[in-house]
Amino acid sequence: MASKGETCPYDLGNLELSSSSYTECNMPSSLASRSDLKDGLPSGAGLVQDSRIYRASFSKRHGDVLSKEVADLLYWRDVPKTGLVFTGLVVGLACLFQLSAISVLSNLGLSIMAFTLPVRLLYKTMTVVHLSDGEHPFQSYLDEDSTLTDEDTVRVVEKIVLLIATLITELKRLFFVDSIVDSVKFIVLLYLLTYVGVQTNGLTLVISGVICAFSLPLAYRLQRERIDNIIKAVKLLVTRVTEIVEIVVSLVKPPPAPAPAPSPAPTPKLKLKAK
Numbered sequence: 001m002a003s004k005g006e007t008c009p010y011d012l013g014n015l016e017l018s019s020s021s022y023t024e025c026n027m028p029s030s031l032a033s034r035s036d037l038k039d040g041l042p043s044g045a046g047l048v049q050d051s052r053i054y055r056a057s058f059s060k061r062h063g064d065v066l067s068k069e070v071a072d073l074l075y076w077r078d079v080p081k082t083g084l085v086f087t088g089l090v091v092g093l094a095c096l097f098q099l100s101a102i103s104v105l106s107n108l109g110l111s112i113m114a115f116t117l118p119v120r121l122l123y124k125t126m127t128v129v130h131l132s133d134g135e136h137p138f139q140s141y142l143d144e145d146s147t148l149t150d151e152d153t154v155r156v157v158e159k160i161v162l163l164i165a166t167l168i169t170e171l172k173r174l175f176f177v178d179s180i181v182d183s184v185k186f187i188v189l190l191y192l193l194t195y196v197g198v199q200t201n202g203l204t205l206v207i208s209g210v211i212c213a214f215s216l217p218l219a220y221r222l223q224r225e226r227i228d229n230i231i232k233a234v235k236l237l238v239t240r241v242t243e244i245v246e247i248v249v250s251l252v253k254p255p256p257a258p259a260p261a262p263s264p265a266p267t268p269k270l271k272l273k274a275k
Contacts, residue, residue: 074218090211092108
């Protein structure tokens, strides 16, 4: 069986491993029973196809892990970690009110280096005087795999291109009045945003969004039943208002004009033969 430190040949094609270790490495179970495996090893085009399937499976698992980490942050499942991230975001954004973005990033980098460099020098000194085994204090962070596979890169680029294309198409439809109702709604939204711009700025809205992102999910988890009842009541109210508006519109709207009566078909003229 392949050991934990042994490289799985499914990615690298490391054929020095035995066939048993190959089939027992961490690969999708649907691939272990492939008919094109010879002595546990894929041959020819099967290796390329199986490698793509394995990479896609790894990318999906990586995305699921990332989503779970974001959910854990927003729901405060790890209070110290979430508190550190939340405080750092709010303090960093608040500093932008007084300092430029370059100054904030530079000071943040200096603050991190002011902690990591002395710790690294301390461990190095302890290694020199034989008080430590020479282990790097931040080795766990250095060993984390932060690279993107080809599938991850293609997926991210596709999402960005699709988002930009959708945004451009929607703006063209609104600005060039493809639908009068939607364009009027867009004008009202822009007019309301002018008042928002007078009262506040974009940075304040970003800070408010961060605070809401970290507080609303927690509030919903603590008061789920009460919030669900409020949402149901609001939905019911919106449905009733919509029905009333539809009834009023149907009453005010003039009835459709009657269809014109079909013209009678011309009668054929009979020709009389002269005697």
